[in-house]
Every structure is written in structure tokens, then in C-alpha cells.
Amino acid sequence: MRTRPLKVALLGCGVVGSEVARIMTTHADDLTARIGAPVELAGVAVRRPSKVRDGIDPALVTTDATALLKRGDIDVAIEVIGGIEPARTLITTAFEHGISVVSANKALLAQDGAALHAAAEAAGLDLYYEAAVAGAIPLVRPMRESLAGDKINRVMGIVNGTTNFILDKMDSTGAGYQEALDEATALGYAEADPTADVEGYDAAAKAAILAGIAFHTRVRLDDVYREGMTEVSAADFASAKRMGCTIKLLAILERAADGESVTARVHPAMIPLTHPLASVREAYNAVFVEAEAAGRLMFYGPGAGGAPTASAVLGDLVAVCRNKLAEAKGPGESAYTQLPVSPMGDVVTRYHISLDVADKPGVLAQVATTFAEHGVSIDTVRQQGKDGEASLVVVTHRAPDAALSGTVEALRKLDTVRGVASIMRVEGE
Amino acid sequence: MRTRPLKVALLGCGVVGSEVARIMTTHADDLTARIGAPVELAGVAVRRPSKVRDGIDPALVTTDATALLKRGDIDVAIEVIGGIEPARTLITTAFEHGISVVSANKALLAQDGAALHAAAEAAGLDLYYEAAVAGAIPLVRPMRESLAGDKINRVMGIVNGTTNFILDKMDSTGAGYQEALDEATALGYAEADPTADVEGYDAAAKAAILAGIAFHTRVRLDDVYREGMTEVSAADFASAKRMGCTIKLLAILERAADGESVTARVHPAMIPLTHPLASVREAYNAVFVEAEAAGRLMFYGPGAGGAPTASAVLGDLVAVCRNKLAEAKGPGESAYTQLPVSPMGDVVTRYHISLDVADKPGVLAQVATTFAEHGVSIDTVRQQGKDGEASLVVVTHRAPDAALSGTVEALRKLDTVRGVASIMRVEGE
Ligand SMILES: NC(=O)c1ccc[n+]([C@@H]2O[C@H](COP(=O)([O-])OP(=O)(O)OC[C@H]3O[C@@H](n4cnc5c(N)ncnc54)[C@H](OP(=O)(O)O)[C@@H]3O)[C@@H](O)[C@H]2O)c1
Ligand SMILES: NC(=O)c1ccc[n+]([C@@H]2O[C@H](COP(=O)([O-])OP(=O)(O)OC[C@H]3O[C@@H](n4cnc5c(N)ncnc54)[C@H](OP(=O)(O)O)[C@@H]3O)[C@@H](O)[C@H]2O)c1
Numbered sequence: 005m006r007t008r009p010l011k012v013a014l015l016g017c018g019v020v021g022s023e024v025a026r027i028m029t030t031h032a033d034d035l036t037a038r039i040g041a042p043v044e045l046a047g048v049a050v051r052r053p054s055k056v057r058d059g060i061d062p063a064l065v066t067t068d069a070t071a072l073l074k075r076g077d078i079d080v081a082i083e084v085i086g087g088i089e090p091a092r093t094l095i096t097t098a099f100e101h102g103i104s105v106v107s108a109n110k111a112l113l114a115q116d117g118a119a120l121h122a123a124a125e126a127a128g129l130d131l132y133y134e135a136a137v138a139g140a141i142p143l144v145r146p147m148r149e150s151l152a153g154d155k156i157n158r159v160m161g162i163v164n165g166t167t168n169f170i171l172d173k174m175d176s177t178g179a180g181y182q183e184a185l186d187e188a189t190a191l192g193y194a195e196a197d198p199t200a201d202v203e204g205y206d207a208a209a210k211a212a213i214l215a216g217i218a219f220h221t222r223v224r225l226d227d228v229y230r231e232g233m234t235e236v237s238a239a240d241f242a243s244a245k246r247m248g249c250t251i252k253l254l255a256i257l258e259r260a261a262d263g264e265s266v267t268a269r270v271h272p273a274m275i276p277l278t279h280p281l282a283s284v285r286e287a288y289n290a291v292f293v294e295a296e297a298a299g300r301l302m303f304y305g306p307g308a309g310g311a312p313t314a315s316a317v318l319g320d321l322v323a324v325c326r327n328k329l330a331e332a333k334g335p336g337e338s339a340y341t342q343l344p345v346s347p348m349g350d351v352v353t354r355y356h357i358s359l360d361v362a363d364k365p366g367v368l369a370q371v372a373t374t375f376a377e378h379g380v381s382i383d384t385v386r387q388q389g390k391d392g393e394a395s396l397v398v399v400t401h402r403a404p405d406a407a408l409s410g411t412v413e414a415l416r417k418l419d420t421v422r423g424v425a426s427i428m429r430v431e432g433e
Numbered sequence: 434m435r436t437r438p439l440k441v442a443l444l445g446c447g448v449v450g451s452e453v454a455r456i457m458t459t460h461a462d463d464l465t466a467r468i469g470a471p472v473e474l475a476g477v478a479v480r481r482p483s484k485v486r487d488g489i490d491p492a493l494v495t496t497d498a499t500a501l502l503k504r505g506d507i508d509v510a511i512e513v514i515g516g517i518e519p520a521r522t523l524i525t526t527a528f529e530h531g532i533s534v535v536s537a538n539k540a541l542l543a544q545d546g547a548a549l550h551a552a553a554e555a556a557g558l559d560l561y562y563e564a565a566v567a568g569a570i571p572l573v574r575p576m577r578e579s580l581a582g583d584k585i586n587r588v589m590g591i592v593n594g595t596t597n598f599i600l601d602k603m604d605s606t607g608a609g610y611q612e613a614l615d616e617a618t619a620l621g622y623a624e625a626d627p628t629a630d631v632e633g634y635d636a637a638a639k640a641a642i643l644a645g646i647a648f649h650t651r652v653r654l655d656d657v658y659r660e661g662m663t664e665v666s667a668a669d670f671a672s673a674k675r676m677g678c679t680i681k682l683l684a685i686l687e688r689a690a691d692g693e694s695v696t697a698r699v700h701p702a703m704i705p706l707t708h709p710l711a712s713v714r715e716a717y718n719a720v721f722v723e724a725e726a727a728g729r730l731m732f733y734g735p736g737a738g739g740a741p742t743a744s745a746v747l748g749d750l751v752a753v754c755r756n757k758l759a760e761a762k763g764p765g766e767s768a769y770t771q772l773p774v775s776p777m778g779d780v781v782t783r784y785h786i787s788l789d790v791a792d793k794p795g796v797l798a799q800v801a802t803t804f805a806e807h808g809v810s811i812d813t814v815r816q817q818g819k820d821g822e823a824s825l826v827v828v829t830h831r832a833p834d835a836a837l838s839g840t841v842e843a844l845r846k847l848d849t850v851r852g853v854a855s856i857m858r859v860e861g862e
Binding site for chain 2: 023027031034035037038134140141142145146149150151152153154155220280283295296297298299300301302303304305306309311312314315316317318319320321322323326327330331332333335338340341
């Protein structure tokens, strides 16, 4: 056992960072035994130096993160500031100074993962980020290492706890979107500005990271099709229930049937109540991974929160410290397949479409003809009408998204179609 | 990229080994890219050399596994023979010759894990065995590495697919044990001699391995309390349903409340239908892990089968090969806590007890007094009677197993108690 400690710079000490610091202190002996050397919190960079921070020695606190990294004795930096800058520059500075990095920053990794990985690789250092996707759930390491001898064909998951909390509330209480969002905000599950969550930006960042790892290729944030869940209504949940389904905001990453391309998307979708993801309640996350040899795996747990996220950060810290002691580095980016990312139009799935139509003879025939002309085959149709107004609910067989878009455009032009009330994809069958 | 291949000796080429060989051949390019060097199947040791083996070059086949390991050019050995000998001696021989080992052998690891780990450590080599527990499900690596910065307090899982298939059949069809076992045998889910599965030996081996990893201590096979599921009856399932429960064969590993000891046990138990483990159907496995910071995690997937098990073996192969190339080794055994394993009597849980009693006044009072005298507090009692015969179903609050055993012994001595029809633990609440 080495007695000289490994020195850690903690960049950021908010929700996640404060938990990292707390556990590093309370569980110091366990960390020492597991790493094979003591780890020491050598400095804590924050924005507001005078804020009282429980359990943090004020002498360690600094606002100059760059100077902390440059002082020459730091082995590992933990970046839990978030956002693009100064996080990106600080991580690069760390690599320039021989410091390996653990980060929880999905936004940055989704946007600049390739460049940061290249910088780590060039410096022979580690860049670990288990906490960036699905919080406490071991997912990055299992996909990158445990499944390294397998071929992942599909990943489908609930990777945003805020939206799952809102959708679960809507499902279980019949509440509308705004009411459920208000409750999530009151309980601390949604931020004051919930845009990143409810518009799917957070999930899209995680989708980009996971897609790259799953398919050993590079998937940029712009490659991920993204649709938020602010339009999901109580009526959609009623329709879903009628089909034996619920609605979840899903991140779905697929290898095309010919294996020559991949797709990555985030959108709300109906899934059957019998699907394991349907029973993921509250703010929990869960990810299904389908691999050629392994079959269907699921990983479930808390997707966020200070302590759960700190658990993932500290698992990475132990790994990076072990690598430092062994003068080795862990697996870096694996993007050798260079598979292109196909546009959303190429995605093949099923659809649930609600139309407001005129309640007169021939409407169904006209609608059915429009689907047929666009090559979209209908599975079921349900018609409900009263007082000259009617609604038509169509569930399709599997069809390319582009064909469905074409169908909807044509439907809107029919004079018997008053409006397209909702379009939702149906997954998990 | 190194061009000289890493050489692999495959020891055993049965259900698992043949899939390992197949994937190594069909996915050679992917493995090369992920490892950073080609891997070559350098020899295949079997018992019956003349057996026709699809896709295996007959020139590679040998019955002399020892000579294969000693020939001087092998980097990694994959042990998928199973059983104690010759597997144990072969693994030791491998370490003596500088060869790292990947194994799927739960029986051997549960019995001799400590000695094998010590041999690997002394030689500076890897011993990996993700496939030994819960087949394809990444569990050993997530527990050992992803949760290395956390404190695991509880592991509860379905780790045997055969028994889960049988119990699921009994639950869904009302079949008895023998009928469900016959179906499992006919469908290939149970072996001709199902003892290792139905008596819980297989699950106990996995429990010992998982407990050691979870609590960073050494848990011997003998330390694991084991009860099979051959006594579980259709009547037990009926009782379970009445309580909103089903019955599963569970492996449960717990840290004592004071943190100073651990317990490890395998037995059938009632769990609420709302518990995620209740919905694990057919031969699937799933493991719940509760950690201090991470919270409740679940890992789900196929627990056995040639291809799923090969997926886990190959994930380990990639890791071990990467370590070889980096002239490093992965994390070895971690048993520094040296926590003692407490006997079953110290386990605290709830119980469901069915008694056949005389249908006369005062019986309930007598039974209730017996529970009270042993310090076991009753949650609910249900009494059913006809024709002088009656049954009494008692569900207790949490109590030590020793107190419950004492209660049952005393109940058997009451002249109003005709017999104890069943005792089952209630978990997952
Ligand atoms: N919270 C979660 O549940 C969760 C889950 C998964 C991943 N993450 C990721 O973890 C990261 C951190 O999240 P968080 O929730 O802990 O954020 P947070 O509570 O807002 O904390 C951010 C910390 O960074 C510090 N900081 C801000 N600007 C700085 C600068 N220029 N220099 C030095 N320090 C600066 C802040 O200092 P002050 O304390 O002085 O304000 C604060 O300590 C983000 O990337 C987030 O996406 C969070
Ligand atoms: N099957 C599963 O689903 C599964 C799941 C998880 C873990 N495992 C574990 O994986 C291991 C292998 O299981 P398996 O189902 O593949 O077993 P298997 O089908 O019985 O195969 C055993 C292989 O070992 C060979 N063998 C037996 N004795 C040998 C000896 N003395 N020297 C050299 N080779 C010998 C056999 O040769 P022949 O081919 O000539 O008979 C056969 O190829 C076991 O430890 C098992 O517990 C299996």
C-alpha cells in the first residue's frame, strides 16, 4: 500500500460536488483500501468563496480553478461545475498538466466529447464520465467494458428523471402537463426553468453519448432527433390507456437492419404496460440494452440527485486512481466503426394518430386511401362521432418516419380533416 | 495497433465454449479494434476430441489442456469446463505460466475463489469471471468497479433461471412443483438431474461470490444458508396471492444494522407483486443492489444460455487482453473489511406460517401466546375452519430467524396444533 496520497481537485461544489466531498471524507478509509493509496481532497474550486460549506475546510476553497490545476501536485480533477465554459477549458488544462479527469457533464461531453477524448488520449490520461448518463446507474462502464465483446443493436431508455416524474403523475392522476409540472417544481424534481428537461435537450445529450458508446461511432448532439414532451396531453394518456399503453419520454438508439447506419432520437412514445420500462415510476431512470449475444438487458436506478450522482463520480475516481497507480489508462473513446447517423425520416416504427374529422360518410375511406398512397399500412382504426364532429384514431403498422410525415401532410390537406390532434410513436413491441 | 495477435486457449467447448469460439471467429475484426490487437484462438481443449464441432478447426483441438497451457505462447485462458477438477488445477497451471484467466465457473469460484485470487495476485495476472454470476448481466464489474466508491448494504436477486422458470409456471398456471419441473425439463430449462438448481446449490455459489464482492470480505460457500424450492406448493402460491405476493427463490446478502457483520442466504420467499423482482418472468435473472449513496439499482437480463454467457466471457476477454497490452492488471480480490458472516438465526425478516389446528375455542389464544413468548410479534392472523379441522395463517412482523425457529418448535408441541403446513419468509417490503 502506497502511503503518499493521490491528490484530487474538486471543480464545483454544488449539489453533486458537495456530496462527493462528503463521501470522500466520511469513507476515506474504504477509498484508501479499494484504491491502494489514500486520496486527499487537495482543493475545491467554486464561484462564491464565502458560501458556508458543511464539512469543507475553508482553506481548500478557491475561485481560481485554473491555478489549482496548475499548482503541480494534482493527480485527478473532478469536474462537477456543469455547462460548456469554463468546464471545457478546465478539463483541457487538466490534461495539459498530466491530470486525469472525472466529469458528470453530459452537456459538454455530448457537444465536445470527441475533442476531449482526443486530448485525453494524446496525453495518455483518463476521461471518465459514468455520472453523465443516468446518474447512479452503472451504464457507461457496462456498455463500454462488460459488453465490449458483444454487438449492441438497440438501446431504449428513460434517461431524464424530471420528465418521467411529470409523465408518471399525468398517468396516475389524470393531471394535465402544466399541473404535473407545477407539482414536480414544488417537490424539487424540476428546475425553475425546466426547458432542458421537458424539451428533451438533457435526454438528447445523454442519447448522443450513449449512441457513441453503443455503436463504437461518433454521434453529435445535432445528429439526435429531439422532440420534447410539453405537448403530451391528458387526452393522449386516455388514448394510451385504451391501447393498454402508457407514455414515456424515451431515448432510442438503433442500428439499421443492414447494420450500415444508426439512428438516435428522443421523443415521447406510447409503450405497452407490459413492457418493463412502463413500470419505471417517479424520477427513476431505466435503460434497456439489446445485444446480439447477451439478449435483452435492463439497468434501473436513480438517474439524478446529489448522492446517487456522487456514487457514480466516486466509482470513476477509484478506477482513475487505480489506473494512475498502475501507470496505465482505462479504455478511451472507441469510434472505429464510423457508422453514419441516418436522419429521422429513415426510422421505422409504429404510430398512433388522432384526427378531428367531419362526421360524414366516406371520411374513413378518404383517410385510409391517404395512408395507403404513402405506403403506410393501418393496423387499427377507431371512429367516434357526435353532432357532425368526429374523431378518428389510427394505429399503423411499422413504417418509415418520412412516410408517416408525408401521410400527415396529405391528411391535413383533406377538407374532411379538421385537424391532426396528436401524433405519437408506439414503441417497445 | 499491435499486429502480433494475443493467443487464447479455450478450455472447454460445450454450451458456452462453442459460442465463445463462434463469436471470436465471426466478430474477430470488432474484437481486434476494441482490444487494440488481434486475438487468435490458439487451442481448444475438450474431453472428446473426435466430436464434430462446427466452425472449430480440428487442428486446434486437443485433450491435453495442460500441454496447451504449457506450450509457451498463450496469453489468456478461458476456462469453460466447469466443476472443480481439472478446472482448478488448469487455472493454477495457467497462472504459473504467466497466463491470465477468464472463467464462468461459479462452483469453483465459490469454493476456491480466495486461493485462486491469491495465485493470480502473486503472479500479477488477471482472474475475471463476470459470466459466473447471472450470465449475461453485467453485475460483477458494476459491483466491483462502478460501485467501488459506494457502500453496498443489501443485494437481493433471482440468480437461477431454472428455478425462476419453474416458480413462474407454478404462479401463472397453478401447476404443482413436479408438473412445472417436468415442463422445464422438456423445454431444456432444467437439466436431467436438477438438484443443483432446485436445491439452491447453484444460487448459493453465486450468493457467496456476490457477497464477497458486495461487502469486500470473504464469504465461503458454507457461510451461505441454503434452502431449496422443492417444497413450494400450489397452496403456498394461493396463500401468496391472497397477500398480494408471489414466490421467488432469492439470494439475499445483507450488512447487519450495526455494520459489523453480514449474512448470506438462499431460500424461497414471498415478495409483493409490486416489487420489481416479482415481474421477472421465465428464466430471466435480476438483481437488486442497495447502496448507501446510489440508492436502489436493478440489473436484469438472461442469466444463462450459451450466447448470453459467452457475451460476459468475451467482455472479460477484451478487458484482460487490454490489461495484457498495457502491462497492467485489473482490480483483484478486495476482502479488506474481513467482516464475519453471521448465522441464519441472526437474520431479521418477516414470516408467513400456515398451521393445521384443531377447530376449537382457545386455539388462537394458545398460538398467539406461543409467538409472544418467543418475542415474535404478529402482524395478521387468518383462521379458516370446517369439520373440526382448521387452518391458521400467521404473518409476523420482523423478527430474528432464531426466534421464529423457537416459536415453530414450541408450536409443534402444542396438542392443538396438528402440523406446520408451511413456513415462508416474506421479503421486499
Ligand atoms: N444534480 C444532479 O442530480 C446531477 C445528475 C447528473 C449529472 N449532473 C451534472 O453534474 C454537474 C454539476 O451539477 P450540480 O447539480 O452539482 O450543479 P450545481 O449545484 O449548480 O453546482 C455547480 C458548482 O459549480 C460551481 N461553479 C460554477 N461556476 C464556476 C466557475 N466558473 N468556477 C468554479 N466553480 C464554479 C458552483 O459554485 P458555487 O457553489 O459557488 O455556486 C457550484 O459549486 C453538471 O454537469 C450536471 O449536469 C448533475
Ligand atoms: N451453460 C450455461 O448457460 C452457463 C451459464 C453460466 C455459467 N456457466 C458455466 O460455464 C461453464 C461451462 O458450462 P457449459 O454449459 O458450457 O458446460 P458443457 O456444455 O458441459 O461443456 C463442458 C466442456 O468442457 C469439456 N471438458 C470436460 N472435461 C474436460 C477435461 N477434463 N479437459 C478438457 N475439457 C473438458 C467438454 O468436452 P466435450 O465437449 O468433449 O464433452 C465440454 O466441451 C461451467 O462452469 C458453467 O457453470 C454455464
